Amino acid sequence: MTTVEQAIETLKEHGYKYTDKRENMLSVFITENRYLTAKEVQLHLKEKYPSISYDTIYRNIYTFVKLNVLEETELNGEKMFRFRCKHAGHHHHFICTSCGKTKKIEMCPMNFFNDQLIGCTIESHRFEIFGKCENCS
Known part of the structure; x- marks a missing residue:
């Protein structure tokens, strides 16, 4: 099972619906493999979903954070997000x-x-x- 598929399963287990937007949003984090701002995620999705709002991106990102799918940090006063580390051990x-x-x-x-x-x-x-x-x- 891929990381995105695991994340989608986590969403479903917690009562959230699957949407292609959520899957594509998660795929952006996998493809980029770095911390991203909500705005960067929105820019990546803009071509496929021209009307997707920043608020939609931000709400979904915080759902992923709440479910421990994504982790967050702050850099220069801006929240940034990435897939939660799956590395074995403490680091x-x-x-x-x-x-x-x-x-x-x-x-x-x-x-x-x-x-x-x-x-x-x-x-x-x-x-x-x-x-x-x-x-x-």
Whole structure:
């Protein structure tokens, strides 16, 4: 089963209807394989769906985020989205501030923070490094 098919199944399991627009929206994330803004997704879909609204894109993206299909980050004050990582094991990301390309980072800095947060319960964390990738430098 492809990643898009898995995402569609997740939608259906949570009571959302299948639409070709949703499938095509998910396909954009697979094809681009990087963080995208809602506006970039809209531009990718504009030719096939000329009347698709930004609000429709944004609502669907947040449905995907809520269902853990997509993950989000913020870059320069703008929300960006990509397929949730399916890599085995625990890792973090380098994110290119120009093109949105990501690279996996294996090292986790949480041991340092655990030592400083004695008595606290950490429920989750996310570590991202921002900069220019080798193509954008």
